[in-house]
Amino acid sequence: MDSDSSSSRASSPDMDGMYLRNHLPDGRVNSVSSTQNELNQKMTSEHLSRSGEKTPIGSKYKLKKQVTEEEIQQLRLKINGRERKRMHDLNLAMDGLREVMPYAHGPSVRKLSKIATLLLARNYILMLTSSLDEMKRLVGEIYGGHHSAFHCGTVNHTSAHSASPTHQVHPLLGGALSSSTPSTLSTTLPGLTSIRAPHSLMKTAPTPPLQIGSGFQHWAGLPCPCTICQVPPPPHVPITSTGLTRLSSENKEVMK
DNA sequence: TAGGCCATCTGGTCCT
DNA sequence: AGGACCAGATGGCCTA
Numbered sequence: 001m002d003s004d005s006s007s008s009r010a011s012s013p014d015m016d017g018m019y020l021r022n023h024l025p026d027g028r029v030n031s032v033s034s035t036q037n038e039l040n041q042k043m044t045s046e047h048l049s050r051s052g053e054k055t056p057i058g059s060k061y062k063l064k065k066q067v068t069e070e071e072i073q074q075l076r077l078k079i080n081g082r083e084r085k086r087m088h089d090l091n092l093a094m095d096g097l098r099e100v101m102p103y104a105h106g107p108s109v110r111k112l113s114k115i116a117t118l119l120l121a122r123n124y125i126l127m128l129t130s131s132l133d134e135m136k137r138l139v140g141e142i143y144g145g146h147h148s149a150f151h152c153g154t155v156n157h158t159s160a161h162s163a164s165p166t167h168q169v170h171p172l173l174g175g176a177l178s179s180s181t182p183s184t185l186s187t188t189l190p191g192l193t194s195i196r197a198p199h200s201l202m203k204t205a206p207t208p209p210l211q212i213g214s215g216f217q218h219w220a221g222l223p224c225p226c227t228i229c230q231v232p233p234p235p236h237v238p239i240t241s242t243g244l245t246r247l248s249s250e251n252k253e254v255m256k
Numbered sequence: 257t258a259g260g261c262c263a264t265c266t267g268g269t270c271c272t
Numbered sequence: 273a274g275g276a277c278c279a280g281a282t283g284g285c286c287t288a
Binding site for chain 2: 076079080083084087088091113114115
Binding site for chain 1: 275
């Protein structure tokens with residue numbers, strides 16, 4: 001089931017509260033509403049009881065002389081809490097990534113898995129990179145020999161021919177100005193065809209391709225494409241699907 | 257029921 | 273020393 005920080009799973013943000021509520025210092029109650037957690041806690045306690053002076057978390061915690069089981073357990077709980085928070089933050093970031101993905105969003109739409117989200121994000125970035133390259137070509141064609149400036153999403157005609165040593169020509173146009181190959185977006189943007197309809201994981205009614213999510217912003221809202229603000233695009237390194245057996249078909253869809 | 261996905265715990269390692 | 277990060281183990285939930 002799609003479970004993350006926003007789902008009804010036991011990993012909901014309330015977990016920390018439950019965690020604090022249920023884990024008493026004396027270890028009497030360690031249930032986190034999960035059998036497994038109970039088991040883990042029991043195992044921990046057993047381990048602690050057996051370990052004698054040696055702490056269960058290695059020599060790192062060579063505590064003075066007497067470290068009560070209670071203190072060790074407190075430390076263990078503290079570490080667990082941090083790890084849980086870390087994973088929650090990671091899931092929040094994953095949700096944020098899902099929101100800006102050009103995919104159908106909604107309560108009735110099954111959420112992308114983590115691996116699918118990452119693969120789609122990569123594909124999306126590559127598509128945007130291709131779009132940017134094509135945009136450079138088109139701008140180069142439009143402005144031909146004119147050395148226009150195109151910085152931060154605005155065409156600055158004044159600075160285009162100004163004597164300013166900086167940004168006389170947008171870095172993106174450096175290669176575009178020398179390009180004269182006519183082309184169209186539809187034919188030369190392979191990336192644009194890479195955004196497919198919802199794949200097999202999307203269990204709802206089919207949605208049109210390139211359905212933009214709520215968080216999507218069109219060109220004007222895209223991050224500044226200039227080389228100053230931009231992170232270099234990733235190399236086209238094929239992602240192997242090793243170990244992703246079930247995602248094999250999904251990868252094909254996402255990576256196309 | 258098997259497989260996929262996930263949350264959590266845990267111990268190790270690295271960094272500050 | 274303590275926190276962040278990582279990977280392995282484990283078990284729950286869901287779907288085909």
